[in-house]
Amino acid sequence: MTGGRTAREEHTRHVGGGGRDGRADVERDEHESTMREHSMREHSMRKHSMRKHKETKPVILAKRQWSFIAIFMTLTLVLAACGGTTTPTAGSGGSASTAPSASPSAAPSTAASAAPSTAAGGAATTPARTATVGAATSATRTTGTGSAGAAPSTGVNPGGNAAANNYGFKPGAGSAVDNVTISSPVTLTFWHTLTGPLAENLTKIIGDFQTQNPNIKIDAQYQGNYTETFKKTTAAINGGGLPDLATAYESFVSEYQAANVVLPLDDYVNSSKYGLSAQDLQDFYPVYIAGNQYAEYNNQMLTFPFTKSALVMYYNADKLKEAGLTPPKTWDEFVSSCKKFTGDVKGYAINIDASTFNGAVYANGGKLINDDQKSWAFNGPAGIKFMRDVADMVQSGCAYQIAKANDDQAAFGEGKVVFTLGSTSGLSFYKRAVDNGAKFNWSVGMIPQGGAATPQTVSYGGNVTLFKSNSPEKQLAAWQFIKYFASTDVSAQWSTATGYLPVRKSSAETQVVKDQFTKLPAYQVAVTEVQQYAKPETSVRGTQDTRTFIQDAWTAIVGDPRQDPKKLLDDAVQKGNEALKQR
Known part of the structure; x- marks a missing residue:
C-alpha cells in the first residue's frame, strides 16, 4: 500500500502531525514535521481523516451509471452508423487504438537534463478541471493485470x-x-x-x-x-x-x-x-x-x-559488535539479535506503520493483494510470520511500541535501542540524533529478508x-x-x-552525490544497496482504509501478544475487502 513515513514515506511517520512535539530545536522541528508529512502518513490521520473522507465522499449512483451507459451506447451506434471515429486530445494518454501517428520529422529527446523547449503554437483543448468525485466519468478502470509488465500483486507495476x-x-x-x-x-x-x-x-x-x-x-x-x-x-x-x-x-x-x-x-x-x-x-x-x-x-x-525514499533497517553497529553480532540478514536473525537486548538497552523500537508491515510481507515472499485486485492477501504466511515475530519480541521484553512520533529515532540516538525500521528520508535526522546523543557507529541496511527470491523492501x-x-x-x-x-x-x-x-x-x-556518500556513508548504502530493491505498495481505491486496518491489527498484537495473529489479519483483510468493494 502506498506508504510514507508512518504511513508511507518519510522520516517521522505522522503525516497528519503538526510540529515536533514541543522540542526546542525549531529548525529540526520544521524539518522533521515536513518530512513526516512527506513520508509517512500518520496512523491517527488514517483512522480519523481518511475514514471521515470515506464517510463523506460522493458515491456513484446506480441511476447515473445506467444513464451514462445508455448515452454511451447510443453515441457509439450513431458514430458507427456515420462512420465516425474518435480522436485523442493532446495529452489525454489515450490507448493504442487512438494514439496519434508518429511525426517522421521529429527526433526523440535524449538529453535527460537538458532545458525544456518552450516554442510557440497551440493545440486542441482538454476537458475543464471540474468534476464530481464518484460521478460516472470516462475514466477507464480495470481490475485485471493492466498492460505487460504490470504486477497486480501490489496494485501497481513494480518494474521487473x-x-x-x-x-x-x-x-x-x-x-x-x-x-x-x-x-x-x-x-x-x-x-x-x-x-x-x-x-x-x-x-x-x-x-x-x-x-x-x-x-x-x-x-x-x-x-x-x-x-x-x-x-x-x-x-x-x-x-x-x-x-x-x-x-x-x-x-x-x-x-x-x-x-x-x-x-x-x-x-x-x-x-x-x-x-x-x-x-x-x-x-x-x-x-x-x-x-x-x-x-x-x-x-x-x-x-x-x-x-x-525506501524502508531500511537502522542499526547501532557498536552495540552489535559488543554483543558479538553482525547486522541481521533474515527475520529469524533479527529476532534472535533483538533478544540479546532486554535490559536498559532494547532491541527494537516499534513504530507501527502499514508500510513497514508491507515491507515485511514482501521480504517474506508474500503479496499484499490478489491478482484479480478484488481481495487482499496480506493474511498469508508472510504476514502471519511477521506478526508472530513481533509478538515473540514483545513477550521477550526486547521490543516495545514508541509513545509518539520520532521516539524511535530519539531512543536510537541516545543508544537506548539497537534497531529501528524506517524511511531513508530520516538519515540526516538520525545522524544528528547520534551526533548530539551517544555518539556511536551506526548505519543502515536492507530490512531483514525471508522467503523472497530476491531482496525486497518498500518504496514510499x-x-x-x-x-x-x-x-x-x-x-x-x-x-x-x-x-x-x-x-x-x-x-x-x-x-x-x-x-x-x-x-x-x-x-x-x-x-555532489559522491561527496554526500563520503559525508554520510549510510546515504551511500541507501542509494547503492537498497534503492534498487524497493517495491511500490498498492494504489487501488480502498488502500487508504486498509492501511488503517493493518495498523490496528499490529497495534492489537503489541498490546496483547497472546492474540492469534492469523485472526487479527483475517479480520483486517475482511474489512479491507469491504473497502475494495466500494470502488
Whole structure:
C-alpha cells in the first residue's frame, strides 16, 4: 500500500502531525514535521481523516451509471452508423487504438537534463478541471493485470522485465503533444506539502527552471500536510479550483481519477519533441516509472516521482559488535539479535506503520493483494510470520511500541535501542540524533529478508500528479517542470539537499552525490544497496482504509501478544475487502 513515513514515506511517520512535539530545536522541528508529512502518513490521520473522507465522499449512483451507459451506447451506434471515429486530445494518454501517428520529422529527446523547449503554437483543448468525485466519468478502470509488465500483486507495476520493454511506452514515437507549443507566458499553480529548508530547496529549483524557461512561471503554494492537501484537492474536484499540479500519494490519485480529472502522462512520455528517450527510461530506477503506472486505470502513468525514499533497517553497529553480532540478514536473525537486548538497552523500537508491515510481507515472499485486485492477501504466511515475530519480541521484553512520533529515532540516538525500521528520508535526522546523543557507529541496511527470491523492501514517498485543464499549453508546461525536476543533475541536487533518494541512476554518478556518500556513508548504502530493491505498495481505491486496518491489527498484537495473529489479519483483510468493494 502506498506508504510514507508512518504511513508511507518519510522520516517521522505522522503525516497528519503538526510540529515536533514541543522540542526546542525549531529548525529540526520544521524539518522533521515536513518530512513526516512527506513520508509517512500518520496512523491517527488514517483512522480519523481518511475514514471521515470515506464517510463523506460522493458515491456513484446506480441511476447515473445506467444513464451514462445508455448515452454511451447510443453515441457509439450513431458514430458507427456515420462512420465516425474518435480522436485523442493532446495529452489525454489515450490507448493504442487512438494514439496519434508518429511525426517522421521529429527526433526523440535524449538529453535527460537538458532545458525544456518552450516554442510557440497551440493545440486542441482538454476537458475543464471540474468534476464530481464518484460521478460516472470516462475514466477507464480495470481490475485485471493492466498492460505487460504490470504486477497486480501490489496494485501497481513494480518494474521487473517491464524496463526492458520501456514499460510499455514508445519513446520518440510521437503523440498529439507534439502539436503543442508555448508561445506566451503561462502560470502554473503547484500545491505542495513542503516547509522549512525543503520548501527553500524547492523554491530554488523552481527559480532555476523559470530562468531557463522564461515563459513558464510556477506559483508554488503550501497546502498543509498530505492529509490536508488531499482534503483540499478532493474539495476542488467537487467544487472547482484544482491546481495544475499537486503532490500526492498513489492511493490519493486513485481516488482523484475516479472523477477523471488526472492527466495521464503517457502521451508526454512518448512525445518526440518533449518526451523521454529510451535512454531516459532506462536511467530511472524501475520502481519510479513502474510505481507510477496504475493497473487500476489501464496501467496509465498518472504520477511522476517527487519525494522518494525506501524502508531500511537502522542499526547501532557498536552495540552489535559488543554483543558479538553482525547486522541481521533474515527475520529469524533479527529476532534472535533483538533478544540479546532486554535490559536498559532494547532491541527494537516499534513504530507501527502499514508500510513497514508491507515491507515485511514482501521480504517474506508474500503479496499484499490478489491478482484479480478484488481481495487482499496480506493474511498469508508472510504476514502471519511477521506478526508472530513481533509478538515473540514483545513477550521477550526486547521490543516495545514508541509513545509518539520520532521516539524511535530519539531512543536510537541516545543508544537506548539497537534497531529501528524506517524511511531513508530520516538519515540526516538520525545522524544528528547520534551526533548530539551517544555518539556511536551506526548505519543502515536492507530490512531483514525471508522467503523472497530476491531482496525486497518498500518504496514510499510522494509523487506529482497533473490535472486536466482547458489549456494544453499549461499541461505541457507542467510536464516540462516535472521532467526537469527529475533530470539527472536536479535530482542529485534535490537528494543531497533534502535526504530524499535520487530517482535516476546517473544521479548517483554526479560529484555532489559522491561527496554526500563520503559525508554520510549510510546515504551511500541507501542509494547503492537498497534503492534498487524497493517495491511500490498498492494504489487501488480502498488502500487508504486498509492501511488503517493493518495498523490496528499490529497495534492489537503489541498490546496483547497472546492474540492469534492469523485472526487479527483475517479480520483486517475482511474489512479491507469491504473497502475494495466500494470502488
